[in-house]
Amino acid sequence: MDYIKWIRGKVGNEKIILNFVSGYFINTEGKILLQKRNDKNMWGFPGGAIELGESFEEAIIREYFEETGLCVKVKSLIGIYSKYEDNYPNGDEAQPLSIFFELEYVDGEISIKDEETIELRYFAVEEIPNLVNKQHEDFLCDLKRFNGQVFIR
Template structure:
């Protein structure tokens, strides 16, 4: 099913729901981390990724979302963790508990493509020069990656 969030919202309105997302920590050959300047959060930075659609695995969703948002095809190296106790209130009044399955990936092929719809900028950052991320969930994910943690459940 495409547009699952729109469909479920048509049933429950703005009530708090659980949403599942997959995200990627993509590094280049210099060990720099790819971040996306997002169009939905005051143009702040975060990791590429997005919501699962009905019928997708968490890996398939991450690969699809990364391709849509960055133009890159990626290889999954490992699962960094699952980040589940985070809540978001959206500008339109929607409320959700967000679960993110966060993968470490590398670039298989492709060139960075900025669509100006979901993505305003894409940039690889040195791990010692990361900008402020748009939510605590992404900050926690980054910190776990930087500490070389695997199998995190929060």
Template sequence: MKKDYIKDIRKKVGHAPIILTFAGGILANKRNEILLQKRSDFNSGGLPGGALEFGETAEEACKREYLEETGLKVAVKSLPGVSTNYIQHYPNGDIAQTVVIEFIVESIEKINVNLSSETLNLKYFSKDNLPKIFNEQHKKFIKNYYSGNFPYYD
């Protein structure tokens, strides 16, 4: 598996529009509150997850990103959806059509690791008390999760 795939691509294309694939997960506690990450790039909430590295499966990426961003080792339970209809503009000027594969995950164990600098805070939120979410794809996954509308795709 090649590390820093996006950095390698961006060295070649700069901020030009590209297509990127991401994987993440929805983790709910016993009160059906979902874990959200306050992201350092957008200074707002989102579901933990990140870009696939070259040669990595979506499931592997979800598990790796969860560990890096939350310190939690997770298992994938199901696939509630895929979103492909979104153009993300990043604060650094990068532009990408983001393909997001979202899983429902369960926590296996907490691992004491230094969290990624991408994580400012982690907190569980109820559907009626959500913070500002950084993009429409994550908003739709959260809405569809709480309404039971899955599998979901766009």
């Protein structure tokens, strides 16, 4: 089921709360994989919406595979992000609630498998380009200073 499509069929473009997961891992060269998103033509951390019946962990594993071709597992919870607003090119408005994870690579090779992804690329932390929104900027800030304590924003 595509929860966002289903709920948007009922409420149109009105501002609603949506639940998302995102995550990152550092590869053997010390770089982080980012996704260039089709909806806003900007870089962000791979992830997406939680479907009905999914846990946060199930959602990030599914979304990461769908958007990158990589199998991952959850290593740590970095933060919970709730006080944000986002507007999409199609007119949808949302208050995105996101869970951000540190992930561990399990298997697979990078491949673009869906229409949500334009490009995938690894970046050194100091070379990460402008990110898609304030929430993703806060993800980056928190992953840089993560010491085992969960961030709540």
